[in-house]
Amino acid sequence: MKLIAYNCRSDERVYFEKFAKQYGVDLTLTREAPTAETVSAAEGCPCISIITTPMTRELLQMYYDVGVRFISTRSIGYDHIDRKAAQEIGMRIGNVSYAPESVADYTIMLALMATRKIKKIVLRSEAQDFSLAGVRGTELHNLTVGIIGTGRIGGVVAQRFAAFGCRVIAYDLHQNDSLKGFVEYVPLPRLFAESDLITLHMPATKENYHIINAEAIAAMKDGVYLINTARGSLIDTQALMDGVESGKIGGAALDVIENESGLYYNNLKNEILTNRERAVLKSYPNVIVLPHTAFYTDQAVSDMVKHSMESCLLFTEGKKNPWQIV
Structure with missing residues (x-):
């Protein structure tokens, strides 16, 4: 599977590289956010991994048009994604879970x-x-x-x-x-x-x-x-x-x-x-x-990266995905 992870922080990189090797994923990491200017980087990727960038109808359509069919947000919350638009476009959405x-x-x-x-x-x-x-x-x-x-x-x-x-x-x-x-x-x-x-x-x-x-x-x-x-x-x-x-x-x-x-x-x-x-x-x-850091531990970051990658793999393999919400 080919996957691009947007908004990749330096602390996430080691976990992305670890799990990409473990699962045989062709991985691209970028610090850039998913935008109209960076959508071309996702060409050939059935899935993308994001954090909390607002995903509007227009942006979802752009990613769908270049072949993306599943978006995994590395967060429990998913209110930054227009789920109604995703449903209408045919884009599937997933979140992640991490150590509570x-x-x-x-x-x-x-x-x-x-x-x-x-x-x-x-x-x-x-x-x-x-x-x-x-x-x-x-x-x-x-x-x-x-x-x-x-x-x-x-x-x-x-x-x-x-x-x-x-x-x-x-x-x-x-x-x-x-x-x-x-x-x-x-x-x-x-x-x-x-x-x-x-x-x-x-x-x-x-x-x-x-x-x-x-x-x-x-x-x-x-x-x-x-x-x-x-x-x-x-x-x-x-x-x-x-x-x-x-x-x-x-x-x-x-x-x-x-x-x-x-x-x-x-x-x-x-x-x-x-x-x-x-x-x-x-x-x-x-x-x-405080600046939205309650989640931020080594275990949680590892879980978020791992589950995002696993969620994308389950989608591409057509298997039951516990993180899929749309």
């Missing part, structure tokens, strides 16, 4: 940072302000944690919080039977009303767009903590900012934000950023904003 512990551990880290008010402590320490006023934390075992989405990642997150002694409640359209010994599934309004800390673990879809909005925040406990390591579009940013400024939200830790496409994974230290909401969120002493 990477995001789960990061989620716990963010929860601890938020509830122990680490941002305030670090900022004060840098200015040699070692006073205690305003930095008293909360212990996890005293909290009711609400988990929205209990798939592979959310399930491990539930286990982690239960190990801390938290009461864990959850909402998911498809309940995870393996969690029912220590997780109580509840309706979403009840989760909002009872949770001291809420963490999100679901893909971005039209149905759950802004699942955390002004109405949802109003239904939450005063001083609630919000953690998001899933997708930025799950939270209405303006409603979040209003909640922080009113004191309704006691703290937030965000690995993802709305409109982050084209922002992260680039060195932009001398650039003017156009995401004003990010600047406002970062200005709050009780809000942590």
